[in-house]
Amino acid sequence: MNKELFLVAWLCLVLPNIYAQNVDSLQIRKIYEEIMLRGKAYQHLDFLCNKIGNRISGSPQAAASVEWTRQIMDTMGLDTVYLQAVMVPRWVRxxxxxxxxxxxxxxxxxxxxxxxxxxxxxxxxxxxxxxxxxxxxxxxxxxxxxxxxxxxxxxxxxxxxxxxxxxxxxxxxxxxxxxxxxxxxxxxxxxxxxxxxxxxxxxxxxxxxxxxxxxxxxxxxxxxxxxxxxxxxxxxxxxxxxxxxxxxCQMLPDVLSYNVIGEIRGSEKPEEYVIVGGHLDSWDIGQGAHDDGAGVVQSMEVLRIFKRVGYKPKRTVRTVLFMNEENGLRGGNEYAKVASEKKEKHIAALESDSGGFSPRDLGITADEKVWQKMQAWRALFEPYGILRFLKGGGGADIRPLNRTQNTTLVGYQPEPQRYFNYHHTEADTFDKVDKRELELGAVNMAAMIYLLAEYGTE
Amino acid sequence: MNKELFLVAWLCLVLPNIYAQNVDSLQIRKIYEEIMLRGKAYQHLDFLCNKIGNRISGSPQAAASVEWTRQIMDTMGLDTVYLQAVMVPRWVRxxxxxxxxxxxxxxxxxxxxxxxxxxxxxxxxxxxxxxxxxxxxxxxxxxxxxxxxxxxxxxxxxxxxxxxxxxxxxxxxxxxxxxxxxxxxxxxxxxxxxxxxxxxxxxxxxxxxxxxxxxxxxxxxxxxxxxxxxxxxxxxxxxxxxxxxxxxCQMLPDVLSYNVIGEIRGSEKPEEYVIVGGHLDSWDIGQGAHDDGAGVVQSMEVLRIFKRVGYKPKRTVRTVLFMNEENGLRGGNEYAKVASEKKEKHIAALESDSGGFSPRDLGITADEKVWQKMQAWRALFEPYGILRFLKGGGGADIRPLNRTQNTTLVGYQPEPQRYFNYHHTEADTFDKVDKRELELGAVNMAAMIYLLAEYGTE
Missing domain, CATH: 3.50.30.30 (Glucose Oxidase; domain 1)
Structure with missing residues (x-):
């Protein structure tokens, strides 16, 4: 190959990538600005913690959190918002x-x-x-x-x-x-x-x-x-x-509860699903602010922000708020079971269930080829605080999808040092969550869901 | 060169480096274990915040903090502990x-x-x-x-x-x-x-x-x-x-105060100085916990830990607790002035004045050659939470040294999102500092001072 031809070939290979990275970095910047200037995650967390409170599976507060998150997502202009029934244990103190x-x-x-x-x-x-x-x-x-x-x-x-x-x-x-x-x-x-x-x-x-x-x-x-x-x-x-x-305390008979699901239908490959979620239930002390109110409001924020910035995902994107992570995982199991029954191809799932702290890492469970593809995205996250992609990670609620469909899993892993100061105690309250830290989590989650919805995992 | 000769030459070049890195990583691990298992930084911060309280320059509490830190360092078995006199402004509310x-x-x-x-x-x-x-x-x-x-x-x-x-x-x-x-x-x-x-x-x-x-x-x-x-x-x-x-409020005449200095004399190049510090004074509301009680107790911890793990620095190492960073910088200026007068060659200075939060970055102001040399150390810090060395950084108290002696500056830059929630307010209190986060800061500071004392900047 002569030099000129080589140069042209090289440019043809490299330029589209540079162009894509630039488009992506602009899209992610738009998401960032919308969340930092007009985000609702913090306000939502305030309501979930201070107006609803803790919400163990089967409790009236758990029912309230189902209804409230459904109503919030109903206002977002999504294509569908629905409840997925699941029987959950009812343990009372x-x-x-x-x-x-x-x-x-x-x-x-x-x-x-x-x-x-x-x-x-x-x-x-x-x-x-x-x-x-x-x-x-x-x-x-x-x-x-x-x-x-x-x-x-x-x-x-x-x-x-x-x-x-x-x-x-x-x-x-x-x-x-x-x-x-x-x-x-x-x-x-x-x-x-x-x-x-x-x-x-x-x-x-x-x-x-x-x-x-x-x-x-x-x-x-x-x-x-x-x-x-x-x-x-x-x-x-x-x-x-x-x-x-x-x-x-005692265990009472199972009661009916729900996963709450909001969806934007994919414009090009609606049959491929990318989901983002956290779990709605908490323990029955404190307010379940870091565990996992944070993950819930961040996951709702992802779809809300997509609508706000006018982003139309190529693949179908869902926010899934799982019920009963703490004492049964019935919601996560049910979601994976129904997904298989309906033959919904879940290519990727992201869970935020490590607290609303400052971004640091994403943990990724994926086949080597997918891992390599995702590595190329890492630099897009650094301006917003994610400094590493680590191998391994996901979340309890989305793990069943990996087992049944080999879904790529992403775990949002913020700065970890203070999580167990609050975890499962009366100290896990709204005031322990910092607004900017919570919002930056939503930014990075939305960025990853955007990239997965845009480029898939193939 | 034949293959065997090349291999030998390559090993001669590479092995000493591998060996040094291994020795260093073991030494830093020792420091980490000592701090996480038997550290005193948190206990010291408790005393400084809850027993002494806020300590604006010229106040009785500032005098108490001088005397208390001098006494603490006196118990550490250092070679010298002394006060450096400096006139400071006395502003009262x-x-x-x-x-x-x-x-x-x-x-x-x-x-x-x-x-x-x-x-x-x-x-x-x-x-x-x-x-x-x-x-x-x-x-x-x-x-x-x-x-x-x-x-x-x-x-x-x-x-x-x-x-x-x-x-x-x-x-x-x-x-x-x-x-x-x-x-x-x-x-x-x-x-x-x-x-x-x-x-x-x-x-x-x-x-x-x-x-x-x-x-x-x-x-x-x-x-x-x-x-x-x-x-x-x-x-x-x-x-x-x-x-x-x-x-x-009013400004009263200047009063006598002090920088507090503890020193371990270098075993091989005592004429080269490496210092670590924070500032003793705070504003007169709150407790000056993140600003800069954290930096003070971390800096004292570095020298205490060197003695505890039996590390004998090759270069002279000092902990310098500066007075009057907040409203005059008299301590930092005086320290640099005296260092020049005594012709003490300060090769590097590290300041912690960005709060006692979880480690993330070190900011480095250094000539390109020194920067390159230090880059090779970065991997040693990753297990303890420092993920990046960034160009630029230092601290107000050590900047005068850079101006007068071109001293390499290192700023400890922990996770930054919550600093301005507390900065200069009544909310900057002991309970806002997490024990592990504070200690991990001390670990990374001690690791950097160890490397500088061991290898210098040449």
């Missing part, structure tokens, strides 16, 4: 829990939160000696002769040497998720779990616990990290102290 | 300010904060009509005939479209810094400035204002962004409304 460390020196009240799905105690409560363990392996080693008739106290902290507290959480949460079920196998009467947080603080953090069908269901609670230290110290001084526990 | 919008509909109280260095009003206060302007250019255009006898209201917001609020701040702060001085030239009687924050909130944000020697000194205050909107609306409805202003 009942009257406030009571917990006491009973020692020779006296009795000390301890703040408790029942773990989600836990059974209650008998009416008179549960009084039993306590045995402290670090992990499930230690429980197994101690066996029935040391465990039977006792309350097992799981006290392994989240590892402070994990840079990312989400990794530390994954390394500790088996105590909360399986502790009660495993301890029951050795005859334990109840379980106390150290709260899942890197902080030393006074908040008990709830979260789900799971029973296997054939295991006796025993009551399970979390205590704050400060109280966990105190209980551990007391136990060292007086190994035969007792703990009094009174829980009033 | 006096009794709480009073501000009222006086309209036909009635009078409305407005929360005020005098701008630092402002003169007070007369005893009876100042009552005058208000003229709203966006910037100094508009002021000039309006001229004496429109300005004389009035209070000038500077109401240009920080630009919400700047991704980095520090850039938005730079774009708006001339109103606060020069507004009073410029308005006085056209016969204004006083100045009201919209607070420097991207938020709509109710906090008046103080900050320094400067008078030229030959300009009449007129009183200057900040009002919250919410009150700025309110005043602007009222002015649109009733252009001849008046504003009542009563300030009791």
């Amino acid at each position: 009942g009257d406030k829990e009571i917990g006491k460390i009973m020692t020779k020196m006296g009795n000390f009240e301890v703040r408790l939160t029942a773990l989600g799905s836990s059974v209650g105690t008998e009416e008179k409560g549960l009084l039993a000696p306590v045995i402290e363990v670090k992990d499930l392996a230690e429980l197994k080693k101690l066996g029935e002769k040391n465990i039977k008739g006792k309350i097992v106290f799981f006290n392994r902290p989240m590892n402070p040497l994990e840079f990312d507290p989400f990794d530390a959480y994954v390394g500790a949460v088996d105590q909360r998720g399986s502790g009660a079920n495993e301890a029951a196998k050795y005859g334990a009467l109840g379980v106390i779990v150290r709260s899942m947080t890197s902080n030393q603080d006074n908040f008990p953090h709830t979260g789900n616990t799971r029973y296997e069908a054939d295991t006796k269901k025993i009551p399970a609670v979390a205590i704050s990290t400060n109280d966990a230290e105190k209980l551990s110290t007391n136990l060292a001084q007086e190994p035969d102290l007792k703990f009094y526990l009174k829980l009033n | 006096g009794d709480k300010e009073i501000g009222k919008i006086m309209t036909k509909m009635g009078n409305f109280e407005v929360r005020l904060t005098a701008l630092g260095s402002s003169v007070g009003t007369e005893e009876k206060g100042l009552l005058a009509p208000v003229i709203e302007v966006k910037d100094l250019a508009e002021l000039k255009k309006l001229g004496e005939k429109n300005i004389k006898g009035k209070i000038v209201f500077f109401n240009r917001p920080m630009n919400p479209l700047e991704f980095d609020p520090f850039d938005a701040y730079v774009g708006a702060v001339d109103q606060r810094g020069s507004g009073a001085n410029e308005a006085a030239k056209y016969g204004a009687l006083g100045v009201i400035v919209r607070s420097m924050t991207s938020n709509q909130d109710n906090f008046p944000h103080t900050g320094n204002t400067r008078y030229e020697a030959d300009t009449k000194k007129i009183p200057a205050v900040a009002i919250s962004t919410n009150d700025a909107e309110k005043l602007s609306t009222n002015l649109a409805q009733e252009p001849d409304l008046k504003f009542y202003l009563k300030l009791n």
Whole structure:
């Protein structure tokens, strides 16, 4: 090839890319300006947190959040807004829990939160000696002769040497998720779990616990990290102290609830779906602001902004607000099941369920070819705070789509250090969310959904 | 060259680098573990904020912070800890300010904060009509005939479209810094400035204002962004409304204060200095937690951690806690002056004065060769959250060193979105600082000081 011909060929290859990148960067800038100047995510979060409040699956507030988000999306000029029915568990806490460390020196009240799905105690409560363990392996080693008739106290902290507290959480949460079920196998009467947080603080953090069908269901609670230290110290001084526990929670029959779905039909490939979502339900303490009010209002903002800036997506784009992420994942499972039944080809799904913090990373679960294609987009995000695309990531609600359809998953992973300060506690309230940080999350989510809707994953 | 010879040559070139990087990454990991497991920065910040409190130059609390940090550094086993005398301005607020919008509909109280260095009003206060302007250019255009006898209201917001609020701040702060001085030239009687924050909130944000020697000194205050909107609306409805202003602040004669300096003598090149610092003084409202208690305790932590992990720096390393950054920069100027007089060769200086938030960037002001050398270190920081080295950066206190000695400057630039929520307000308190975020800042600062002390800038 002579030099001139080579140059022309090179230009033909490169110029369209440069042109596309420029068009994309202008489109994303438009999205950014609209959100930063006239965004509604923060105002929506205020309403969801302060007017509706926390909204555990099956609660009246969960029903209110379904109706309210449906109405909000109805005002956006989308092509469709609809509810997708799903039966969800209905767990209720009942009257406030009571917990006491009973020692020779006296009795000390301890703040408790029942773990989600836990059974209650008998009416008179549960009084039993306590045995402290670090992990499930230690429980197994101690066996029935040391465990039977006792309350097992799981006290392994989240590892402070994990840079990312989400990794530390994954390394500790088996105590909360399986502790009660495993301890029951050795005859334990109840379980106390150290709260899942890197902080030393006074908040008990709830979260789900799971029973296997054939295991006796025993009551399970979390205590704050400060109280966990105190209980551990007391136990060292007086190994035969007792703990009094009174829980009033119970599981009621399943009730009807909904995923809330808004849609803009694709202009060129309507049969390919790109979705963005968060989960509507929260735990029943605090306001579910970071978990996951933030993800909900950001996901609604994506479609609203597309309409505002006049962007017509080539592929069908949906906002999906999932019900029941916290204690059952019924919404996520139902959505994937219906998508398969209707043969809706979901090429990509993005979830925001790591808090409304400042943008930092996107985590991507995709085949290598798709990953490579998406890598080329990274520079478009840097002006808005996303500095890395990391391999792996998604979200609990969209994972079923990946399993059934090999859908590419994107997890919005903002700055992670403060998430577990608030997670599943009464401290997860609206005032903990910064307006600009929340909005910048919506900007980056909208940018990624735009690119996926425009270019697909092929 | 044959293949084998080439391979040997290549290994000789590359292996020492790989070895050094590995040694460095292990050393930095040691620093990280020591800080995350047994760090004292958070505990120190608690004391500085909650036991000493805010500490404007010349105040008893500023004196307490000098004595306390000296004593803390005295316990660290450093080679020297000493005070460097410097005369500082002594500006006092006096009794709480009073501000009222006086309209036909009635009078409305407005929360005020005098701008630092402002003169007070007369005893009876100042009552005058208000003229709203966006910037100094508009002021000039309006001229004496429109300005004389009035209070000038500077109401240009920080630009919400700047991704980095520090850039938005730079774009708006001339109103606060020069507004009073410029308005006085056209016969204004006083100045009201919209607070420097991207938020709509109710906090008046103080900050320094400067008078030229030959300009009449007129009183200057900040009002919250919410009150700025309110005043602007009222002015649109009733252009001849008046504003009542009563300030009791005054500038007293300079007083003696100190920079606080701790030093570990270099083992190989003691004549080369690497320093790390923040500023001890704060404004006289809130607790100066992010600005700049965080930088102070992080800077002390760097030298403490070096001793704890047994690291002996090759070059002389100092922690310098500067006095009077907020309203005079006397400490920073004095430090650079003395360094030149003593011919202390300062090769590099790092300042933390952008808050105790999660690590993100380091800003570097250096000659191109030094910049290139430092770039090779970047990967060492990624595990601890610093994702970028950016060109440009430093800090007000260390900038004089760059001017006098061409010292390489490093600015610790953590996640910036929330800084101006708290900056110079009563909301800048200890509880706004997250323990892990503060500690991770100290980790990255210590890592950079380690590399500079070990390898220099040549």
